[in-house]
Amino acid sequence: MKTLLSALLLTASCHVLAECKPFRGLKGVVSLEQCAAGDNCVRAAEALFKYAGMKTEENQDPTTLVVFMHASPWRFYDKENRIVSIEDIAKMVRPDIKGKVNRIILKASWSGVPPAHGEKSLASKLSEALGGFPVEGADGFLWIAEDGSTRTSHQAFTVFIGELYKIPAGRELFISMVVxxxxxxxxxxxxxxxxxxxxxxxxxxxxxxxxxxxxxxxxxxxxxxxxxxxxxxxxxxxxxxxxxxxxxxxxxxxxxxxxxxxxxxxxxxxxxxxxxx
Missing domain, CATH: 1.25.40.10 (Tetratricopeptide repeat domain)
Structure with a gap:
């Protein structure tokens, strides 16, 4: 697949598009590290699979269920690019929360942020579907490091130069860019x-x-x-x-x-x- 643009200035808020409403609280620009030809480059999707499987304090805690998914403030997606409903997520996690587990952590971008005033976040909706079971979501775009640790960002623009998203082996990756x-x-x-x-x-x-x-x-x-x-x-x-x-x-x-x-x-x-x- 050939690149359509040599440099892509991608906006997370979409305020450059008349049909898209700016998402609240976004500001600033983040430049993704480019994996140059000749470097030890890894496809970001492959790195994400590896990083998400790393043992961290959270996913080694028997009282915590960690769930990795792609998400927007409105919905979850699976590996087939299919929307996964709150009901389906609840059905998936119910067998795992019986017993020692006392909280769920959603490793999913924006899952802890209501998409608009008066609406509920994905984490809140899942909690309700599980009868009030504690569910924590992410407060922005999710990033993951090689050791499995995560952080969030709230940039309005993301700059990426290149074709498919690849990273130098072992570097942090921007999860939303994977899809x-x-x-x-x-x-x-x-x-x-x-x-x-x-x-x-x-x-x-x-x-x-x-x-x-x-x-x-x-x-x-x-x-x-x-x-x-x-x-x-x-x-x-x-x-x-x-x-x-x-x-x-x-x-x-x-x-x-x-x-x-x-x-x-x-x-x-x-x-x-x-x-x-």
């Missing part, structure tokens, strides 16, 4: 009608640019190219948004994905049919 780079290639994905790429760009708009409106547009575009995961993603965003016409559109998207054999869409569609209209 954020596809947005820079969305034009090429659209030209090639690459539905998987467009769907990945949708996640990038949500988790890296913090722009759910642009994410929805990408998901619905990928859905038109018969991508069931994208159709599922678009449906979940519309169901959460609850604007005029969203329920009808979400039902159609779920029906499309369900007909393609997507089991999660089939389950969600069945749940939707049982809800009062």
């Amino acid at each position: 954020g780079w596809p947005a820079s290639y969305e034009e090429a994905f659209l030209r090639d009608k690459n539905s998987e790429g467009i769907n990945a760009a949708g996640e990038a708009w949500d988790t890296f640019y913090l722009c759910p409106e642009r994410a929805l547009r990408a998901f619905e575009t990928a859905a038109r190219y018969d991508n069931p995961i994208a159709a599922y993603n678009a449906a979940l965003i519309r169901l959460e948004r609850k604007s005029k016409g969203d329920l009808k559109a979400a039902t159609a998207l779920l029906s499309q994905a369900a007909k393609a054999g997507d089991q999660k869409a089939q389950t969600r569609l069945a749940m939707l049919s049982k809800q009062p209209r």
Whole structure:
């Protein structure tokens, strides 16, 4: 894959895009370290998998459950670029919190920050779904070091020069950029009608640019190219948004994905049919 731009000035707040609302509290610029040709470069996705598995004080504590996921202030994502609902996360962790575990720590960007005034953070929503079980989230963009330790940042702009995100072996990495780079290639994905790429760009708009409106547009575009995961993603965003016409559109998207054999869409569609209209 060739680079579209020699230098990408990427904005996490998306205030350069008229369709995206600035996310509160972001300021400043962060430059990601470039892994030059000839260096011992490692793909950031591979490094993240290794770093997240390191033994830290938190994940060695039998009373703490540490959960790593990609996330925006609005939602979680899995490795297939699929939105994971709060209900699904709760179902996943319930068996692990029976017994000694007395708290959950979400290693997921923005999971501890309400997306808007009067709304609840992902951590709060998960806590409610688990009957008030203590859940802690991250207060910004998450970074991880080689030893598994993490920190957060709140930059409005992230500068990265290069193609796919790679780091010098052993260096700290910016977790949101691991899934954020596809947005820079969305034009090429659209030209090639690459539905998987467009769907990945949708996640990038949500988790890296913090722009759910642009994410929805990408998901619905990928859905038109018969991508069931994208159709599922678009449906979940519309169901959460609850604007005029969203329920009808979400039902159609779920029906499309369900007909393609997507089991999660089939389950969600069945749940939707049982809800009062």
